[in-house]
Amino acid sequence: MLSPYELVVLLSCLVSLILFGYIAYEFLRVYRRLRARSLLYLSASFFLLALSQASSVLSILVESARLSLTFYTLTSSLAAASFFLIVVSVSEEEKAVVVAPIAMSAPDLLACALAAAASVTCEGRQLRAYLVALSMVHMLRFLSALLLHSDAGALLLALAEVARALATLPFAIFHVGRVVGRE
């Protein structure tokens, strides 16, 4: 028996599944008439989004926690693959505008997530605070890379580097000094 929570999520997923399927079908229909490759990519993308919703439905319906968790992660993986297809389908000029900043900023996003994860797993209040600060710095750098074509991007980058220096100064003087003192 499904709970009201599961019913709401399930119905929402089913509605999205039907709509994504319809969009994928329409794009495919237009592609068969016009033969424009980008339409084929878009159709495939929405088909993957529909599959992603089907996976979400399965994550609610299956009884095994292991399978449910696998379908839960598959939902996001299918959506990521769908967006990847949309990104590769754009023209070379658009790619320079859209893909280049994403590729450039991706390591900062990764560094932000890893610093946040390290702050949770590490011991010591100062070290944790410092890692949280570094995580924020990389988030700022990520945003600055996305806005690098504007003044805001350059300002954010400067802000990130100032914040990094300000966070590192007390850490280097007090915390590292204490560790060296104990040694």
Place this chain on the structure above:
Amino acid sequence: MKLRIALILIAVVLIIAAVPLYVYSSYPYSSSEEEAILEENVIEPMPFRPPRFLVGSVIYGSTREVVSIRGPMVEHYDDHLLIKFGGNKRGLLLLAPSYVETSTNKVVLGEHLAELISRGGDLTVKVVAFTTRRGSYAIVVEVVKDGERYIMAPQRR
């Protein structure tokens, strides 16, 4: 062009399959009975029955070990029982609603066994210990006392 499409397809398959396959293969073994007990005691109380992936996420982020404890050390904490296992570790003692005595098939309630365990003495308790981000839990899977062996009864959900 064909090479480009092949590369895109490989990337798509990798993006889709890598993480779910890793999650599926690295998921720790746990029986449905253990999952049900963890769901009841770790995730609930919730205003609704939690979806299965929420239960899975608690188990996925945990370590699982089976420990046999002779003469268990149990402490009372409010309404709960804490049991010592594996050296200095301590976990919340969790019992299934019912257990079956293997030679007579007599069914006893979990509370009855909890009393038996808390009294201590000459008995052996086999627990499955889960260490999760929410704390440590010891699920009783078997109790042996005076030649009587009680095992977890299958649960219906």
